[in-house]
Amino acid sequence: MNPIFNHGPSPQHRLVLVLFCSALLIFFDHKMASFESLRGYLQSLVSPLQYLANTPKQAMTWASENITTRRQLMAENQQYRLNELQFHEQAMQLDIIKQENERLRSLLASPLRSEIKKMVAEILAVDSDPYSHQVVINRGAGDGVYEGQPVLDALGIVGQILHVGQTNSRVLLITDISHAVPVRVQRNGLRLLASGSGQIDRLNHNFVPQSADIQTGDILVTSGLGGKYPEGYPVSEVSFVSTDDSREFVRVYSTPIAQIDRLRYLLLLSEKEPVRIFAPKNQQLKDDIKKSQSLKNKDVKVVD
Amino acid sequence: MFAHNSVIILLTLLIALMASIMPLPLSVDAFRPDWVLIVLMYWCMALPGRVNIITAWVMGFLLDVLLGSVLGVHAAAMAVAVYIMAENFQKIRNFSIWQQALITGVLAALYHLVVFWLQRFLIDATFLPSYLYPVITTIILWPWVFYLLRKVRRHFSIK
Numbered sequence: 001m002n003p004i005f006n007h008g009p010s011p012q013h014r015l016v017l018v019l020f021c022s023a024l025l026i027f028f029d030h031k032m033a034s035f036e037s038l039r040g041y042l043q044s045l046v047s048p049l050q051y052l053a054n055t056p057k058q059a060m061t062w063a064s065e066n067i068t069t070r071r072q073l074m075a076e077n078q079q080y081r082l083n084e085l086q087f088h089e090q091a092m093q094l095d096i097i098k099q100e101n102e103r104l105r106s107l108l109a110s111p112l113r114s115e116i117k118k119m120v121a122e123i124l125a126v127d128s129d130p131y132s133h134q135v136v137i138n139r140g141a142g143d144g145v146y147e148g149q150p151v152l153d154a155l156g157i158v159g160q161i162l163h164v165g166q167t168n169s170r171v172l173l174i175t176d177i178s179h180a181v182p183v184r185v186q187r188n189g190l191r192l193l194a195s196g197s198g199q200i201d202r203l204n205h206n207f208v209p210q211s212a213d214i215q216t217g218d219i220l221v222t223s224g225l226g227g228k229y230p231e232g233y234p235v236s237e238v239s240f241v242s243t244d245d246s247r248e249f250v251r252v253y254s255t256p257i258a259q260i261d262r263l264r265y266l267l268l269l270s271e272k273e274p275v276r277i278f279a280p281k282n283q284q285l286k287d288d289i290k291k292s293q294s295l296k297n298k299d300v301k302v303v304d
Numbered sequence: 305m306f307a308h309n310s311v312i313i314l315l316t317l318l319i320a321l322m323a324s325i326m327p328l329p330l331s332v333d334a335f336r337p338d339w340v341l342i343v344l345m346y347w348c349m350a351l352p353g354r355v356n357i358i359t360a361w362v363m364g365f366l367l368d369v370l371l372g373s374v375l376g377v378h379a380a381a382m383a384v385a386v387y388i389m390a391e392n393f394q395k396i397r398n399f400s401i402w403q404q405a406l407i408t409g410v411l412a413a414l415y416h417l418v419v420f421w422l423q424r425f426l427i428d429a430t431f432l433p434s435y436l437y438p439v440i441t442t443i444i445l446w447p448w449v450f451y452l453l454r455k456v457r458r459h460f461s462i463k
Contacts, residue, residue: 018383049321053325125326
């Protein structure tokens with residue numbers, strides 16, 4: 001039987017209570033960032049929901065992958081063979097150039113670049129929240145993912161790991177309004193900062209002086225200055241440069257090179273050891289040369 | 305909670321949560337209706353003794369975790385919208401279905417504005433009209449959800 005008069009606290013009291021709880025949560029989460037570890041657990045807790053929500057899409061992909069004609073497969077196969085040939089040839093060249101570069105670097109006593117480990121991840125869910133650009137991937141702390149790890153797709157930088165759960169983690173995209181990447185212009189090495197605009201197809205560049213040599217079509221690559229992203233990966237292409245002289249700074253916009261709106265597979269990079277900033281001393285130099293020679297024999301490992 | 309088939313209520317809420325994080329093409333994504341809010345609205349109107357502000361807050365909190373926003377933002381907005389429903393459920397029950405749909409639309413708009421105000425306060429978000437597109441789909445969706453959930457409620461005789 002339903003009572004006519006409700007028992008328990010009145011709606012007003014309940015509202016005040018939950019708003020107070022919300023205010024506390026917002027304060028501790030946003031201002032104090034004290035929920036980082038708790039968020040990991042919560043993320044793991046809700047991961048079944050995310051996997052479930054992803055099943056229709058996975059079923060569709062499975063169907064479209066399985067229902068292909070023989071002819072299509074053959075055409076694709078041929079294309080891949082051609083690509084492989086091309087890439088193989090490029091890889092051979094790259095090996096030689098890498099060796100040469102390492103030798104030259106060690107001669108110049110500049111720090112050697114460490115090998116970068118890679119891991120492939122798949123996107124689980126894309127957030128519908130318009131205020132933040134994030135995606136969830138199917139790798140977590142169990143696979144060795146850590147906070148701040150750089151994330152790429154086949155074309156360029158996508159973002160970095162924000163929260164890590166046990167079996168999945170959350171990636172903050174470069175277009176998010178709270179994200180910025182240190183970049184340089186590939187053509188002339190001019191340093192810039194690429195900050196997210198909150199729109200999926202645009203990055204903003206603030207504080208570019210009027211005298212800067214930058215034009216539409218310039219490719220921007222990571223400069224490695226922030227220490228988060230390794231050097232030299234493509235980030236975006238300059239799409240708009242204002243020519244208004246009355247302003248103090250030039251307005252520059254660019255379009256991300258990675259296809260942020262149609263991501264599926266991602267690459268997580270991790271450095272085996274932190275990059276040494278200072279030039280090694282003589283004793284270290286010899287060790288480094290030895291190490292680099294032993295490293296040369298190993299190929300870049302792709303962990304899947 | 306397990307008496308009177310109340311577990312069905314939980315099930316509908318979980319399905320709503322799943323629908324609100326399901327990946328969609330980018331062009332349709334801006335129009336994604338507020339599934340959780342609609343389902344909460346219905347249950348709060350039909351069974352205010354079972355689903356109330358606390359339930360709404362917990363659902364909003366789960367949504368916060370799922371969407372990766374600052375914890376408590378969606379929870380507060382959801383609680384405010386459901387509070388208005390909980391205060392006026394006896395009036396709204398007697399309205400025609402389209403009047404109910406309009407009221408749901410107004411509450412959905414309030415929900416999105418509260419979320420926006422909090423986000424503006426926290427991360428300086430700027431307002432885009434596209435933040436209110438879900439209100440349109442929510443209004444259109446209300447009659448269907450209403451009839452479906454009423455059928456569910458009567459079939460399982462949830463009290």
